[in-house]
Amino acid sequence: MSRKRVRTDSNLQAKEFDKKRYTGYYKDDDRISRLPDDILVHILSFLSVEEGARTSVLSSRWINLWKYSTCLNLDRYTDFKKIRRKHPTTGDMLVDNERRNYVTWVNRILRSHKAPTLKQFRISFGLNRKHRKSITRWLEFALSRQVQRLELDLIYYNEPLMYYRFPDELLSHTFIINFKSLRELIFSHVDVSDGAIEFFLRNCPLLEKLIVCHSTELSNPRVCGGGGSSPLVLKHLEIVFCNGLKSLKVSAPSLTYVKAATYEELFIENMPKLVELHINCIDNDVALRRLFTALSRCPQLETLSLMLLSQEETNEICKLPQLPKLKKLEIQYAARDFETLIRLARLISACPVLEEFVVECGWAYLRKKHTKVDYAAITPHHYLKVVKFCGYYGRPRDLEFVNYIWEKCVVLEKLIIGPTCALEIFKGPRDVEQTAIKKGKRQLEALVPRHIELVYL
Amino acid sequence: MAAETGTPTTLTLKSNDDELFSVAESAAILSVTIRNMVEDGCAGGVIPLDNVDGKTLASVITYMNGISAIPADEEKKKSYRDKFLSDKDFETLADMVLAANYLNMSCLMDAVSAKIAQVMEKKSVGWVRRKFGIENDYTPEEEAAVKEEHKWTFEGVETDDDN
Structure with missing residues (x-):
């Protein structure tokens, strides 16, 4: 069939190979070499670049196949990590060396690469602003090949303010570089500006996934569109670990998944298809009410993960607008010493068909004596089956919350207790956690009724 | 066509060694090649598949039926594919990848290709x-x-x- 299509162009007397071999046929039992080029290239796209390129040594049939792979996953992050771990303080020279090697390695691969279009292009290594010329060239390479999935993961290490910045020049060259084929765009440890985000949304009509993490430059991005001439098909949005983020506006009708962390203002609207949301919210009545009001307009929302950000003052959470379809609610909460966990009951009550509730509770020294809360008036919940409570330290307020759970969640089947909070910043001192684990176990086994399955993590 | 009567439509596929197979249209249209024929109205009689032999076509049809019976759950579909391919030798996999390519079935094509690539990995x-x-x-x-x-x-x- 199309066996002869791949032409060799390495400096290994290319023409010799052409004449000598490609006119021949492959032995009957060499079935794999008799598969057509495009199928072999497709198979190689499931291997790493090195593995793919190594097949060129198999026989002359294979010498150029890897160069036509449409997936270039140039990931050597593990090598980078190894060097850093081995030489945490004195490794700078080695790291620089390793970086140079990586740049050379990528350049060499791109020089030999022949595929006219790319499905995937991924860079993963600890590079920074010093390598901007090479990185920009790589981006041009990928974009000029109508790449569909572009990922730039420049794991930053120990060099403040040295992130590679996504170049504005690329955005102004739309007559040369075509962004129209992009479907997924992923930046990590890359400075991406608000303007660049808006540019992508405007100029990539097929863009379904946009992920930006660790960009110091992002401050007030707007992820908006979908009206009139520019229908936005964006389904998946993540904007996380962007410490400079002041506000975020999201209004995109096709979104099903959003993960965003902003410490100040968040405006969300027009997300009728949203299914899963991970977000921060300031822990006060006004902010929570605003958030729940916006979410009550997302009729498909099933999963909500909410990190409550403590403020100086606390106040009671009042009745919140309902989230009619929410099945899973996750709360990350650094409860302060004067707070009761029963506050969270308001959140549960706002989700009438909730089936799973997870709370990751942070450690705090309790200076004040616990004042009992009367939760008798809270209406029972009829759907909640599974509750997971991480950061159970066996103190009166923890116990009180568990009591509330099994008394008020009338169909509860399973209670999962984690003695320590999974979030590093919320963790308590080790010895405190150890005693808490023992104490908590004793308490709960005596307390929780038999028909509820009690699981200790 | 039968769709009008409300009963599930069945297609007849013919392999290049003249074996005939009946398959539900809903399963068969996993193949973009077949789907296009159906949409163009060319699927009334027997659909000849000149590049697939009977043994391979039987296997592909087993896959079509199996995978289309699983509701939209990527995890379950993946484990079905893994199980389906687990006992296939390379000769069969090569036939399948050619058939999947001809029939334009990207999920089967990817699964078989990944399986072949996996054999080469780190060797x-x-x-x-x-x-x-x-x-x-x-x-x-x-x-x-x-x-x-x-x-x-x-x-x-x-x-x-x-x-």
């Missing part, structure tokens, strides 16, 4: 040659030159003196 050149019966047609000088050019790809691979 020495010599091992891959033996496993697939690949004839090394390089002269020793040529092979040394190709190896030198691709030296960078040999890190972390077991050395194999039989290569």
